[in-house]
Amino acid sequence: MRMRSSKNKKAWSCFAVAALLSLPVVAGAESEPEDIIKYRQNVMKANGANMGAIAAILQGKVPEYKDRLGDHARGVQAGTKNIPALFPDGSDFGDTEALESVWKDRAGFKKRSDDTSKKADALAKAVAGGDAKAIQARFRELSDSCKACHKDFRKEQQ
Ligand code: HEC
Known part of the structure; x- marks a missing residue:
């Protein structure tokens, strides 16, 4: 040397x-599969946390934070972007709630992801528009879309 x-x-x-x-x-x-699993679960937890925050604002429980509605909607937009990329091959075992169907029905999984992503965009748009009724409706549609994917691709929660 x-x-x-x-x-x-x-x-x-x-x-x-x-x-x-x-x-x-x-x-x-x-990346280790367990790190990918932990990462995607954190992204999903953030989705759940943002949806919970939005629900509290829409229910009028925390009127002092209603200006943050857009921030939470954008958070869900970010957290639902290309969900299939969070489930690469080889991340299907270990401490995961994902069903095998995620990897067996890639097309169906992508369809659900795209639908949720579109509904998150629609919610963000409605929040920007400021119409309370539209915001409520778009929030419900988004929430249903999350559930539709979980129903087919995530282990049932006790
Ligand atoms: C395309 C399918 C899909 C969509 C859409 C989707 N999820 Fe998930 N979600 C999953 C799967 C699969 C898991 C299990 C991940 C794992 O354990 O590896 C999960 C896990 C979760 C968890 C549990 C995280 C943990 O480990 O504690 C929460 C909370 C969650 N999702 C919330 C949401 C919310 C809120 C939305 C909508 C804004 C959403 N998800 C949209 C597929 C989806």
Whole structure:
């Protein structure tokens, strides 16, 4: 090592920087299934938390936070974007509530995901429009869409 020319040293450090920069990508490709499962469950928990927050606002329980409706709707938009990507091959075992059907019926799973994603967009749009009745209706449709996917693709909750 001590014999290396400075030119080589430079090339070596460039390589090290390149390796470091590519690290997150490499780590993504080699994620442990249990980390992917934990990650997607956290994304889903965030969906549940945002939906709960929206429900409390719509029920008039926390009028002082009604200005945050849009934030929560955008949170659900983000959390329902391309859900199938959270269920790659090999993440179907371990501590997961996902049913085998997620991997057996990829087309059906994607259809449910796209539907929910569209309904989250519609809710965000309704919130921006400000019509209370429309917001209630879009919220109900979104909530039904979440449930429709869970019914077919998630283990029944006790
Ligand atoms: C395309 C299907 C699909 C859609 C749409 C969907 N989910 Fe899920 N959800 C799942 C699956 C599958 C699981 C189980 C994941 C696991 O355990 O690996 C899950 C898990 C959950 C969990 C439990 C997370 C935990 O581990 O504690 C919550 C809460 C949840 N979803 C809320 C929602 C809400 C709210 C929506 C709608 C805004 C939604 N989901 C939309 C498929 C879906």
